[in-house]
Amino acid sequence: MLDLEIVALCRGRDPAALEAMAEKYGAYCHRVAANVLGSDHDAEECVNDAYLAVWNAIPPADPPRLLPYLAKTTRNIALHRLERERARKRDSRMDLVLDELAEVLSGGRDPADEAEGAALMEAVNDFLRQKAKKTERALFLRRYFWGDSIGDLRALTGFSESKIKSQLMRTRKRLRAYLEERGLLP
């Protein structure tokens, strides 16, 4: 089923939209949720919440492409669930992943407001589009957006663990230098 058709079902308040989303994008959503939460069971609940959230959000939301919208929604729901359990899961894998990225993006301080954060992420997008090679870009996004573990990335790319780690580290360094050049980081 086309994305447009699924969105149309959502607009018509047709529950068939939930089945269509699950059939077409269930595997993607489950993976991103499981990567964040580290549990298939929790991921399943999270994904169902995400379908419902998307179904409720449309309308008024009108996503031009459904997968990124659904993936971001799933991811956010998973991350919020993780936050709730943070006290006892402080050392979860996703925390470690986010720590890696936070070190690059924050430079020790938080963006002053939403606008500053948006500008920062726009620069991240530019860096990924213009400065990163396709493999670099894939590794970066699979790690920091989708939350893939190093083992997942090994299976996905066929690279060795050390190569993946050093590649990610180089990309983070280059990204930091890129952001500093533009005055977005102190």
Add this chain to the structure above:
Amino acid sequence: MKHEKLYAFLDYLDDDLVLESAEVKKRTWRGRLLIALCVFVILAVVYVASTWTIYHPPEDVGGTPGVLQDGAYYVYAGSGFPIPGQRSVPRGIWRYVPGEGKELLVDTKERQVFSIVPDWSMAINSHSLYYTDWQTLWRLDLETREETVLFRCGQTAGVREEENLILHRVEEDTVVIQRWKGDQAEWLTLDSRTGRQVRPPELPQDTVQTVTLSLDGAAFALVPHPAPADEVTEMFGDFTKYGGQYYWYDLQFEGRSLLPPGWRTDPGSCQDLGSVLSVGGWRYTGADADGHQLSERKTFLFDSAGSPIPFEAEPKEGVWLIPLAAWDEWLCFTRETQRPGYDTPASDLMVRNIETGQERVLLEHARFLLVITDGTWVYSCDGSVTGHTDCWRIDYDDQGGPTGLTLIEDNI
């Protein structure tokens, strides 16, 4: 930065980038195996294709048989595409003169001259060399080295794509070509110097299959045949039936059958050896005790008058005779003798006087596949464009009998 804010900021990641990363597929050993298999198949196809059709040319003239005229040897060489970095002779027709070496006579790099069957695409007489790319017939004057177009398909009909030609026979004053229009053929006889048609096109007769043979007057004629037995029809299967009457193609010379009664042959089994025609024949000999249908095969030789030459080519007491070439009254052949304890037979190059039957060894321990000779020079080759050709001189005694071969140059 707190994780909560980071979550929010990651929502600003570009949708295109998210989509692209979502499509990264997991590599599996099956996928890698498939890629390796594809690479292997591609390499195998390239290897086989390069063996069959892309022929990597050697630096010498290769092993394609050429033609001899007035002591010079003319041969196609350099067919195919060289491997990058590989040295090779330019593609074309080469002229080799013993003691002088070779020179490129006609560069065919830009022409699709098909050199694999030189009998159909190259011929020579005392004044000119003729060659064709199947649609154009060129003439090269051997004295002035001037090249002219003797005939081009479609000149009159204007439908060049549907016409092809092959060289049929070259004589001093005429060149006979076979022109094909679709599946219809006709013979054109051209002036060997001007290309002017010297007589009207001749259409093939349904009852005659003309073959390219040095033996003037030899042709396959469709003649009536008694109703063959079922087993004969099953074994040979080349009878034609018109109105209840059976016919077959009989090799005839001046209207009489060349082969004894019951023996059959076809154009592909006839070989021009120079002054001798070699004919591979077969006949039905009945069934064995188990009901298997049997046939006998034999090589027949005929001189220029169509008279049979006694020659037992078939294996006899561990000896095989393989006719290769002939000039004047001399027949050159290979004699292979089975050796106990060896996988391969002993092989000598022999010569026999077809009038007296006198035999001599020309070269011991020689295994020649193809021989082109004019009675003075011998060129031995293996028929392959990537093979080799050697040049020899025939030594004679005081009585004019050949006594041996002297190697002039190998891999010319």
